Amino acid sequence: MxxxxxxxxxxxxxxxxxxxxxxxxxxxxxxxxxxxxxxxxxxxxxxxxxxxxxxxxxxxxxxxxxxxxxxxxxxxxxxxxxxxxxxxxxxxxxxxxxxxxxxxxxxxxxxxxxxxxxxxxxxxxxxxxxxxxxxxxxxxxxxxxxxxxxxxxxxxxxxxxxxxxxxxxxxxxxxxxxxxxxxxxxxxxxxxxxxxxxxxxxxxxxxxxxxxxxxxxxxxxxxxxxxxxxVETVLEGKVASYLDGLVVVDVNRVKIEVVADVPVGERVLLGIRPENVTLSVVRERKSSSARNNFIAKVIKLTPLGAVVKVNLDCGFPLVALITKQSVEEIGLEEKEEAVVSFKATAVHVIRQ
Amino acid sequence: MKFKRVNAMYYIFSLMGGLLILFILLPILRSFLAQTPSILIKEATDKGVQEAIFNSVFLAVVSATIAALFGVPLAYILARKKFFGKSFIESIVDLPLAIPHTVAGILLLFVFGRYGMVGVLFERFFSLRFVGTKLGIIVAMLFVSLPFMVNYAREGFEMVDVRLEQVASTLGATPFEVFRRVSLPLAIRGVLTGWVLTWARAISEFGAVIILAYHPMTAPIKVYDVFTQLDLKHSSAVAVLFLVICLAGFVIFRFLAFGGIGKSGKR
The missing domain is CATH 3.40.50.300 (P-loop containing nucleotide triphosphate hydrolases)
Structure with missing residues (x-):
């Protein structure tokens, strides 16, 4: 020591x-x-x-x-x-x-x-x-x-x-x-x-x-x-299943899909950069190549110059960074719901 | 080269530099051409001449090696440590360059002469004298040439990245092991350059040597001796013989130090 x-x-x-x-x-x-x-x-x-x-x-x-x-x-x-x-x-x-x-x-x-x-x-x-x-x-x-x-x-x-x-x-x-x-x-x-x-x-x-x-x-x-x-989001979870390099991690009973090579049952940390999170409004939900799509509640909008920091609750806390224009176009407002998407490859997986 | 820019400056600089090179080479070539073969052979087979040339070459090797033995550690300290009075020490190292050689000989006589303190000590304990001996020649050569050894070795050490020494110490090497396995091998060019130039400076010394020891003769003194006893023809024969030996030695040592005479010592 x-x-x-x-x-x-x-x-x-x-x-x-x-x-x-x-x-x-x-x-x-x-x-x-x-x-x-x-x-x-x-x-x-x-x-x-x-x-x-x-x-x-x-x-x-x-x-x-x-x-x-x-x-x-x-x-x-x-x-x-x-x-x-x-x-x-x-x-x-x-x-x-x-x-x-x-x-x-x-x-x-x-x-x-x-x-x-x-x-x-x-x-x-x-x-x-x-x-x-x-x-x-x-x-x-x-x-x-x-x-x-x-x-x-x-x-x-x-x-x-x-x-x-x-x-x-x-x-x-x-x-x-x-x-x-x-x-x-x-x-x-x-x-x-x-x-x-x-x-x-x-x-x-x-x-x-x-x-x-x-x-x-x-x-x-x-x-x-x-x-x-x-404002990178860091989540703690446990590997629930593993198939062909695609791992499902259980975070507070929410399933997040990530690309990693970790055996089932192991505890991991997930890091998600806010610029890798995309948002859309609920009624326009479309199919997308992003593996992770959640309905989330917008907690807070914080303008930071050209971008806006969005704090979300999807059963776990998540931070997104999107442009001011997007906020207006999709009509994002606090306390409303939105669809959160991020790709399985956009998640950093850290083995414990 | 696609983009070729010819500038008058480079022609003028080349011309000026060329004159300087000619200034070095012309007397050398001229002295070779002025030789009478019979006199050259006579002097070449003369025992006194042979001895004088051998003395010069050999004693210069000894003094350059002594300079390396004591100068390399000093160079390492100067390259690596900061201490009070460092620039004063550096000035002292350079001092022999600024002292006229006959004056250097006189100064050395005060210490290494028969009544000088080192002279007395050596006479009493080892029955050795400096005046009129090879030992005296070495002392004179060493005094005038050692700045080259210290300065070139120091430059060599300064070019070694301190982090290499630090990483060696984290791998368990003591300071001496760091010096032996990292600093010295990486500074070896500087050290060898220093040795060659020290040797070259030592072999050419006349003024300081003649005051400590006229006999046994070194080649520069022999040249002077023949010049005063006989004439220019005979002394120039000795001079040319000595010159050939010096040039050969210089080329060989440079080759060993740099792996080729065409390359420059500095990168």
Missing amino acids: IEIKDLDIDLGEFRLRDVNLSIDEGEIFVILGPSGAGKTVLLETVVGFFPPKRGSIILNGNLANDLPPERRNIGFIFQDYALFPHLTVRENILFGTRYRQIDDVEEKFDKIVTTLSINNILHRYSKTLSGGEQQRVSLARALIMEPGLLLFDEPLSSLDERVREGLRDELRIILKKMKQTSLFVTHDQTEALVIADRIGVMYDGRIVQIGKPEEIFNTPVNEYVASFVG
């Missing part, structure tokens, strides 16, 4: 105050905050590149404040991966294994490179690798050391969008499979939602809210958290 207590950091223009958090064995903790909030500085202090001004960093019951980085057994995945350019992929991965007693290194090496599907690039040098490959190699290099804590500094931000989404889901699966305790920083709300067991929202050098993803997204503690995490 990792504990960070009353941590203050002063480093140039970055000031962090009263950072308190603990991470359980095997948990993925995500710090979510805007760029320039001091997230990287926090990681660099935890790993030991800089001393904190005040407070303690406790690794499995031992105070780590005075240990140099090489004796903390904390892994670090840099934003640009920092692979050693003069070494091959294999040499990169095995770099640290001579410094720490690791049982069955060869066996472990094989297992990790297979899990990360990098078996066929082991002889290559980093400058010939794609961003996604570099990311996997740096992950392998850190994982083989069996770190007590693995830190990630926005590791997906330098990848292009398509690669990023695939890797994001895969990263969580791998970390969970290896039971790797992790601290992850990002400014991307969806990334936090998909990867985290728990999220800490950072603002102005402080952690303002810590909670499970659904708590952060559904019950933000203040205006700042609300505006930063956005």
Whole structure:
């Protein structure tokens, strides 16, 4: 278990105050905050590149404040991966294994490179690798050391969008499979939602809210958290049936269809972005390719410039974002009913 | 290239640069052409000349290596650490470049001479003298050439991404292991360039060397010696022989350092 207590950091223009958090064995903790909030500085202090001004960093019951980085057994995945350019992929991965007693290194090496599907690039040098490959190699290099804590500094931000989404889901699966305790920083709300067991929202050098993803997204503690995490709807549910990649999730006895690969009975979180929800009025209900269609009650209309935020109740709370013109055309009004539609592919599914 | 822009400036700059290159090459070529074969052979087979050339080459290798041994650690500290008085230290490293060489020789005599403090210590404990010995030649060569070693190695280290060193430390490497397995291999070009230029500077030293040791002779002193004892013809023969050795050494070392003489040392 990792504990960070009353941590203050002063480093140039970055000031962090009263950072308190603990991470359980095997948990993925995500710090979510805007760029320039001091997230990287926090990681660099935890790993030991800089001393904190005040407070303690406790690794499995031992105070780590005075240990140099090489004796903390904390892994670090840099934003640009920092692979050693003069070494091959294999040499990169095995770099640290001579410094720490690791049982069955060869066996472990094989297992990790297979899990990360990098078996066929082991002889290559980093400058010939794609961003996604570099990311996997740096992950392998850190994982083989069996770190007590693995830190990630926005590791997906330098990848292009398509690669990023695939890797994001895969990263969580791998970390969970290896039971790797992790601290992850990002400014991307969806990334936090998909990867985290728990999220800490950072603002102005402080952690303002810590909670499970659904708590952060559904019950933000203040205006700042609300505006930063956005209005994505997060729902908790249980898989009721599974057929050919189409999963039916039971949320408060309402069935939502999603595209995912999750066995029946498992608990999942669903994330629905408000811009992916379409609304129509009841009497004009038509057949549509969207798998999810519900009759909902309009709770509240909030104009936000060109768009209007619509809070709905479909047996579960849902937020939609539609244009002002649409609101007028379909004659949407508070306390009236409307038909809500969203596609099965528009739902983020997060396995617990 | 489809879009070709010819500008008069480039012609003028090329012409000016070309003159400079010619200024270097012309005396070298002219000296080769001025040789009388019989004198060249006489000097080439002269034992004193051979010894002087060997001394120059070998002692320059020794002093460049000593410069590397002590200069690389200093370069690493200067590249990586901030500390009070750092720019003062950097100025001191460059100081030998600004000191006239005969003056450098006189200064060294104060410390390494028979009554200088290091001279006395070495005489008492190791029975070694600097004045009139190869040791003295090494000291003189080292003093005037070490700035090249420190500065080029430092540039090499500065080009290594600090994050690579940081990630190595998170993988359990101690500072020395980080230096040995990450920083040094990645800065090796800078270090080798520094070594070659230090060697080249050391082998060409005359002023400081002649004050500490006229004998045993190095090649530049032999050239001067033959010039004053005999004539230009004989001394130019020694000069050309030495020049060939220097150029060969320079080419070989550059080749080892950069993997080709055509390429530039800098990227």
